[in-house]
Amino acid sequence: MSSSDRSDLHTMQASRYEQLVQAVVDYAIYMLDPEGYVVSWNAGAQRIKGWRADEVIGQHFSVFFTDEDRAEGRPTFLLQRALNTGVAQDEGWRVRKDGTRFWALAALDVIRTPAGEIIGLAKITRDITDRREAAQQLDAMRAQLFQAQKLEALGQLTGGMAHDFNNVLTIIIGSAKLALNSKDPQRSQRLLEHILDAGERGTQMTQQLLSFARHKALKQGRVQLSTLIESIRMLLAHALPQGVELQVQLEEGLQDLGVDGGQLQMVLLNLILNARDAVENEGVIRLQGSNCLLDGEVDDLHGAFVRLDVSDDGRGIEPSVLPRIFEPFFTTKAFGQGTGLGLSQVYGFTRQSNGAVCVASVPGEGTCMTLYLPVFTPVITLLD
Numbered sequence: 001m002s003s004s005d006r007s008d009l010h011t012m013q014a015s016r017y018e019q020l021v022q023a024v025v026d027y028a029i030y031m032l033d034p035e036g037y038v039v040s041w042n043a044g045a046q047r048i049k050g051w052r053a054d055e056v057i058g059q060h061f062s063v064f065f066t067d068e069d070r071a072e073g074r075p076t077f078l079l080q081r082a083l084n085t086g087v088a089q090d091e092g093w094r095v096r097k098d099g100t101r102f103w104a105l106a107a108l109d110v111i112r113t114p115a116g117e118i119i120g121l122a123k124i125t126r127d128i129t130d131r132r133e134a135a136q137q138l139d140a141m142r143a144q145l146f147q148a149q150k151l152e153a154l155g156q157l158t159g160g161m162a163h164d165f166n167n168v169l170t171i172i173i174g175s176a177k178l179a180l181n182s183k184d185p186q187r188s189q190r191l192l193e194h195i196l197d198a199g200e201r202g203t204q205m206t207q208q209l210l211s212f213a214r215h216k217a218l219k220q221g222r223v224q225l226s227t228l229i230e231s232i233r234m235l236l237a238h239a240l241p242q243g244v245e246l247q248v249q250l251e252e253g254l255q256d257l258g259v260d261g262g263q264l265q266m267v268l269l270n271l272i273l274n275a276r277d278a279v280e281n282e283g284v285i286r287l288q289g290s291n292c293l294l295d296g297e298v299d300d301l302h303g304a305f306v307r308l309d310v311s312d313d314g315r316g317i318e319p320s321v322l323p324r325i326f327e328p329f330f331t332t333k334a335f336g337q338g339t340g341l342g343l344s345q346v347y348g349f350t351r352q353s354n355g356a357v358c359v360a361s362v363p364g365e366g367t368c369m370t371l372y373l374p375v376f377t378p379v380i381t382l383l384d
Contacts, residue, residue, distance in 0.1 A: 105128050108123055301372060322359065355372045
């Protein structure tokens with residue numbers, strides 16, 4: 001092939017590439033020179049950002065950023081990062097020609113000559129405003145579901161606590177009446193001490209309920225399992241019948257979890273209350289925790305995890321029902337005794353936490369729910 005033919009082929013390929021780029025309308029694709037000035041503009045860029053090519057070519061790409069980002073030097077920061085490392089990615093608000101904002105997912109890639117000289121940068125931007133709003137709506141729905149599940153569990157817990165509150169009030173009222181009629185200062189002092197002790201117990205129970213019921217922002221953090229389980233045991237002490245025993249066995253040296261503590265508390269309460277219903281007021285519920293390393297054998301998970309088993313010796317789950325237990329609103333309980341959201345919330349929590357949940361059950365012998373949750377990994381910040 002002659003040099004003339006190669007030149008014609010190169011020109012034809014460049015023309016086809018230009019046609020391809022111009023045909024893309026879902027992405028803004030354009031080029032910047034090394035100083036950040038626009039040198040090309042495709043149809044997708046005009047559709048998303050609102051500028052025509054003749055209006056924007058020659059302008060600095062910082063014109064697409066908000067006033068706040070420009071004041072903070074974000075365009076310069078991204079440009080320098082791309083020039084230094086070869087690529088820079090960003091997600092945030094961008095501005096159209098008419099001044100309206102959209103949420104953008106953007107990437108900057110350095111373009112070099114065969115000799116390695118930087119000749120410009122390829123800029124690709126996508127409008128993901130709808131996706132961001134949908135994600136925010138989903139997060140809001142999850143938060144509402146989480147709070148609804150807390151209120152349902154709270155209803156079960158308060159039923160058991162009502163008896164304890166009556167006992168506390170009986171002590172307070174009875175001791176107060178006796179103190180009013182007593183002529184013995186020492187006896188009056190003892191009765192007042194009984195009233196104080198009973199009042200403090202009532203306050204402690206109230207604080208447990210309030211801390212559990214209060215709506216809090218959901219966020220991942222470091223969770224010490226032994227401390228979280230102790231708070232659960234204090235709540236369950238009033239919800240488990242006398243014939244149901246909760247046994248907790250945590251492996252020595254159990255690692256901390258990197259999850260949302262409030263959601264995990266809700267999940268464990270759901271599983272234990274389900275186990276309580278399965279043993280029908282008499283049996284043993286076991287909560288066991290151990291460290292484990294996974295290499296893809298459970299839902300293709302790899303790395304360090306904590307395994308939590310909640311097992312019971314109750315009636316078990318029928319094989320025909322087992323595949324559906326994590327479906328929202330599916331329940332085998334009588335009307336008014338459950339929403340069918342508990343196990344779907346358990347499943348959603350483990351997936352959002354980059355973990356997994358498994359179930360093993362034999363009718364007439366019991367059920368074991370197993371959670372695999374990631375261990376806490378501290379974030380290491382490198383200082384210049």
